[in-house]
Amino acid sequence: MKTSEATLPGTLPLQRLTRETFAPFGDVIELDGARHFPINSGTTERYHDLARVDVTDDGGRPLINLFRAQPHALPVDIRMMERHPLGSQAFIPLTPCRYLIVVAPAGELDASQLRGFWTDAWQGVNYAKGVWHHPLLALDRVSDFLVVDRGGEQHNCDEQDLPQPLRLALPETFPERVGSAEIVA
Incomplete structure (x- = not known):
């Protein structure tokens, strides 16, 4: 569904992910515009401090995981959201x-505050502590993600159904290619 077709209730328009538009929900992790400097006698470029990892409250510790996301076919309807109240x-x-992102501010889930984004080939995201988000919405093919989140004994995942399903409305400019990889929409 393209944005021009998505004017009925029950749709959520998507916009391109940028640092500015995503700032209320966390960090965009990307090389473009990031602080960087050479290390190791100039053989490596370090892109430094790309996200605010916030996982240590109540004895939490950072975990590094690999997630393998199964592809979603278009159109995509969302029915629930989740949040991690103790860590990013x-x-x-x-x-x-290509993958899609749906978020809402921390606090009580308000479906009217949902925002949707599409990413370019290499952008990552860091959801701030307590921010509502939809689980991974990879498109086109099985996609692997490095995930940094919180480990600990306390409960750290709340799920909530939406009052009604929402269809994600793709913009006219939604890319059918990512970098040099051919994408079939």
């Missing part, structure tokens, strides 16, 4: 892939 959660694609 970062998703970094290991190969170029």
